[in-house]
Amino acid sequence: MSQFDLTEDQRAIQEMAQRFTADVITPHAAEWDEQHHFPRDVVKAAAELGFGGIYVSEEGGGIGLGRLEAVLIMEAMAYGCPSTSAFISIHNMAAWMIDAYGDADVKARYLPDLVAGERLASYCLTEPSSGSDAAALRTKAVRDGDDYVVTGSKQFISGGGENEVYVTMVRTGEDGPKGITCLVIEKDMPGVSFGAQERKLGWHSQPTAQLMLDGVRVPVANRLGAEGDGFKIAMVGLDGGRLNIGACSLGGAQRALDETITYVKDRKQFGKAIAEFQNTQFTLADMATELEAARALLYLAAVKVTESASDKTRFAAMAKRFATDTGSAVVDRALQLHGGYGYLMDYPIERIWRDLRVHRILEGTNEVMKMIVGRDLLK
Numbered sequence: 001m002s003q004f005d006l007t008e009d010q011r012a013i014q015e016m017a018q019r020f021t022a023d024v025i026t027p028h029a030a031e032w033d034e035q036h037h038f039p040r041d042v043v044k045a046a047a048e049l050g051f052g053g054i055y056v057s058e059e060g061g062g063i064g065l066g067r068l069e070a071v072l073i074m075e076a077m078a079y080g081c082p083s084t085s086a087f088i089s090i091h092n093m094a095a096w097m098i099d100a101y102g103d104a105d106v107k108a109r110y111l112p113d114l115v116a117g118e119r120l121a122s123y124c125l126t127e128p129s130s131g132s133d134a135a136a137l138r139t140k141a142v143r144d145g146d147d148y149v150v151t152g153s154k155q156f157i158s159g160g161g162e163n164e165v166y167v168t169m170v171r172t173g174e175d176g177p178k179g180i181t182c183l184v185i186e187k188d189m190p191g192v193s194f195g196a197q198e199r200k201l202g203w204h205s206q207p208t209a210q211l212m213l214d215g216v217r218v219p220v221a222n223r224l225g226a227e228g229d230g231f232k233i234a235m236v237g238l239d240g241g242r243l244n245i246g247a248c249s250l251g252g253a254q255r256a257l258d259e260t261i262t263y264v265k266d267r268k269q270f271g272k273a274i275a276e277f278q279n280t281q282f283t284l285a286d287m288a289t290e291l292e293a294a295r296a297l298l299y300l301a302a303v304k305v306t307e308s309a310s311d312k313t314r315f316a317a318m319a320k321r322f323a324t325d326t327g328s329a330v331v332d333r334a335l336q337l338h339g340g341y342g343y344l345m346d347y348p349i350e351r352i353w354r355d356l357r358v359h360r361i362l363e364g365t366n367e368v369m370k371m372i373v374g375r376d377l378l379k
Helices: 008-025 029-035 040-051 067-078 082-101 104-116 230-266 278-306 312-343 349-360 366-378
Strands: 121-124 140-144 147-158 165-171 180-186 192-194 208-219
Touching: 008 040, 008 067, 029 082, 029 349, 040 082, 040 104, 067 082, 067 230, 067 278, 082 104, 082 121, 082 147, 082 165, 082 180, 082 230, 082 349, 121 147, 147 165, 147 180, 165 208, 165 230, 180 208, 180 230, 230 278, 230 312, 230 349, 278 312, 312 349, 312 366
Parallel strands: 121 165, 140 165
Antiparallel strands: 140 147, 147 208, 165 180, 192 208
């Protein structure tokens, strides 16, 4: 084995995720997309394999894996359905935040059910008026005895209205990042409500809705970290989230490439299979090469995040930007090689194209990724 190979354990994890995907996700993904069905039973089944707490510590009930192993799992599941894989990624990020920053009491109250998939968690940072400028969030939490009274709203919440737990960034102090605190809010707390389900281009297999908080009393015991730690927690969480969403892009794009290779061998024009045309071969070569380059950078960044390398945030941003741009570009060419058939729902290409488009926006837009990298290079 060379330093650029996966270990035997990593390959075993990857293969387990691939088998699970082939058996439980891939055969049903088109139906979930068409019917806007949230496959909660499949998320629960994934949790039974340990995928509800991938990098939650073993002490917290998780399987305590590194970020590279998480990337392998997300990439494998996205081969069947990028939307469902991304949902599981977000749940993992929220569960990890509770494990990493919660005290013993909050861990005991939430982690067992989250790791088991009995309850599901959302991550709540974005607001209607603060997307890329996350530090400008306005959702306010005022201390009142042993509670915070929380008022505000969160936008584009994956799992909104369906999930039971919402790891939420709120303002407890001054403007800017230092005034932000992280609270765990439950769906059934009085004053919690949700907007209508969003009508989206893709990601149809997971619910998305606005979270509305109207004088919600949240126990101080539900705080993660100290007051003012929220923005730091959010940003550290996003390092891992960016890796996972990059992995979801690569998994979906690899599926599109594999489907295209099969298609061009069968499809005949001008008396021969279109695979025989040099244009087709050159396009496939570029698609495969770009995917491998993006995968190599993503895996490197995942190791850096696991090891808390000094440049982990820059590499996570670089990998997210490159993997999501590459994934979308590969799927777009896959659709082109399918011709008119690629535009039809009879083939998975258009679904993957729709699902991957949002990856360049969420977990920090790719423009913000470039800003992070540029600032780090010039500091």
